[in-house]
Structures are given as structure tokens and as C-alpha cells.
Amino acid sequence: MRKMDARGQQAGQLLLIMVLLFVFMFVFASPGIRTFIALGLNAILAPIIGFGGRNPLMTILVSGIIVVFLSSLLTHLFTDWRAMGKAQEVQRAFQKEMTKARREGNTNRMQKLMKMQPEIMKLSTQASGGTMKAMLFLFVFIAPIFIWLTYYLGQVTYVNFTTPWATHVSLFGRTVLISNWFFLYLVFSFLAGSIIRQLLRWITWSAWWKGLRGKSTAT
Numbered sequence: 001m002r003k004m005d006a007r008g009q010q011a012g013q014l015l016l017i018m019v020l021l022f023v024f025m026f027v028f029a030s031p032g033i034r035t036f037i038a039l040g041l042n043a044i045l046a047p048i049i050g051f052g053g054r055n056p057l058m059t060i061l062v063s064g065i066i067v068v069f070l071s072s073l074l075t076h077l078f079t080d081w082r083a084m085g086k087a088q089e090v091q092r093a094f095q096k097e098m099t100k101a102r103r104e105g106n107t108n109r110m111q112k113l114m115k116m117q118p119e120i121m122k123l124s125t126q127a128s129g130g131t132m133k134a135m136l137f138l139f140v141f142i143a144p145i146f147i148w149l150t151y152y153l154g155q156v157t158y159v160n161f162t163t164p165w166a167t168h169v170s171l172f173g174r175t176v177l178i179s180n181w182f183f184l185y186l187v188f189s190f191l192a193g194s195i196i197r198q199l200l201r202w203i204t205w206s207a208w209w210k211g212l213r214g215k216s217t218a219t
Contacts, residue, residue, distance in 0.1 A: 038151035053156040064188040
């Protein structure tokens, strides 16, 4: 029964991911929906981070920071890091014992460990449940911003930027298989994400945050 429960939770999470991917593909494949979202957000974001179309690199940078901040914050809030760490420690210990039992040919030990596997699966599934919840909110908040960014960059007239190795690089040229602007977006997002995630972890484990949470729970 416990094994079926763990498998059922994993199947539910997999189904949620598949539904989100289907909705994501449907939204991006529909020009009407994309245009509706882009025009709606354009009235809000263009005056704030559009910079009048004069600095598309800054628009890409700020958009990447906003998206990464939202994704990092939501993932951080929905993830039980203590449970995640515990699940990873248990998984590592299980793999270590299983490898040792196989090396020694201890079939009795292996059978006992296999009986424990459903509980370990359940622990890992429960620990990662918050990540699945965060994905739903990530889609709701982040996909529209990305749709707007694609739309907005298509309207700018200044489409070249300078690099140390070239004086005129087109935003819409391609680096390997992706557009240059998307490559820059990924680089900016990766750098900003690393800093933001480390900052959030530091805040979460800091004495200041623990004291603040202790006061809030006491009241």
C-alpha cells in the first residue's frame, strides 16, 4: 500500500508537469493568445523596463533578473529545504548500503533494503512536492513576461550591440541554434540566479530570519 502511495504521488507530479508543458506549448503555439498577453503586459512593462527601445540589452537584463527573482523566490518559499536535505541524506545512505550489500553478495541485506525503498521514495516525493507547486506559479508569472520580451524586442529599431570581439552583433542573429538575444538572456539569468539563490539561502539560515520567524509564530 505504501509503495502504491509513493508511486501515486510520483504519477500525480508527473501528470502535473505534463499538463503544464501542454498548456505552455498551447499558449506559445497560439498567435492570438501570445499577442493578447504581450499587448496587455506591454502597457505595464514597456514604460518601466522598456527604456524607450533605446537600450534592449538593459531590457533583457532587467527582464532576466525579474524572472529569475520570481522563480527563485517562489521555489524557495514552496520548498521545504530541511525535508529536502533529509531526503537527500537518506537517499545517499540507502545507495551506499545497497552498493555495499551488492559488493558483499549479501542477499538478505539487499532484500531488507528493497523493502525500505517505497518509504524512501515517499520521503523524496514529499520533499519535492513544493517544487511542483512552485512550477504552477512559475508558469503563471514567468511565461507571460517571456512572451512580452519576445514581442517587445521585435518592435525595437536598435538591434545591434558591441562585444570585445565584434563591433556589430545583431540581437536576432544566431549563436549555434538560438538567437543572440536569447543567449544573452540565458547568461544574465544564470548569473543573476546564482546570486539570488545564494542570497535567499543565506537569509533563510541567518539568525535574523530565524529570530523574525520565531517572533511571528509567538504572536
